[in-house]
Amino acid sequence: MTVVMTIVLLLVGGAIGFFAGRTLSASAKENKELAEQVSQTEATLSQYQNDVAEHLENSATLLEQMNTTCQNAMKQMEQSTALLQRATPAEKDAMPFFSHETQEQLAQTVKLRHEKKESVEHDDMTEAPLDYSGNPSGLFDDKKQSVTNAE
Numbered sequence: 001m002t003v004v005m006t007i008v009l010l011l012v013g014g015a016i017g018f019f020a021g022r023t024l025s026a027s028a029k030e031n032k033e034l035a036e037q038v039s040q041t042e043a044t045l046s047q048y049q050n051d052v053a054e055h056l057e058n059s060a061t062l063l064e065q066m067n068t069t070c071q072n073a074m075k076q077m078e079q080s081t082a083l084l085q086r087a088t089p090a091e092k093d094a095m096p097f098f099s100h101e102t103q104e105q106l107a108q109t110v111k112l113r114h115e116k117k118e119s120v121e122h123d124d125m126t127e128a129p130l131d132y133s134g135n136p137s138g139l140f141d142d143k144k145q146s147v148t149n150a151e
Contacts, residue, residue: 098106
């Protein structure tokens with residue numbers, strides 16, 4: 001009976017060992033897959049950090065270039081302003097905004113306009129404005145209007 005018992009225990013132990021090995025090897029596979037995922041995620045994170053660092057470096061370079069350009073523009077504006085302020089009144093009159101002919105034409109136009117305004121006299125207006133004429137058209141009456149251009 002010990003022999004039978006030994007064989008049964010050996011078979012039961014083998015079955016338990018078989019299932020335990022399978023279970024442990026499955027968890028080992030899962031652990032291996034998880035380790036691979038972790039390494040991929042770390043590689044992705046590292047690449048992302050490098051991309052962000054490169055982007056920030058490029059942004060800083062562009063901002064520095066913008067700052068330099070703005071400073072150059074400000075210097076140029078200051079120089080232009082200084083040149084305009086140094087201009088003497090004789091230099092300002094030397095180059096008028098309009099040409100001589102244009103100035104004469106503008107002066108004549110202004111005179112004509114002032115003459116027209118002065119020539120208009122206030123006559124006694126005996127006639128009412130057309131809005132209030134003595135012959136109303138009846139357009140806004142409730143009566144039906146005849147069509148004058150009917151064919």
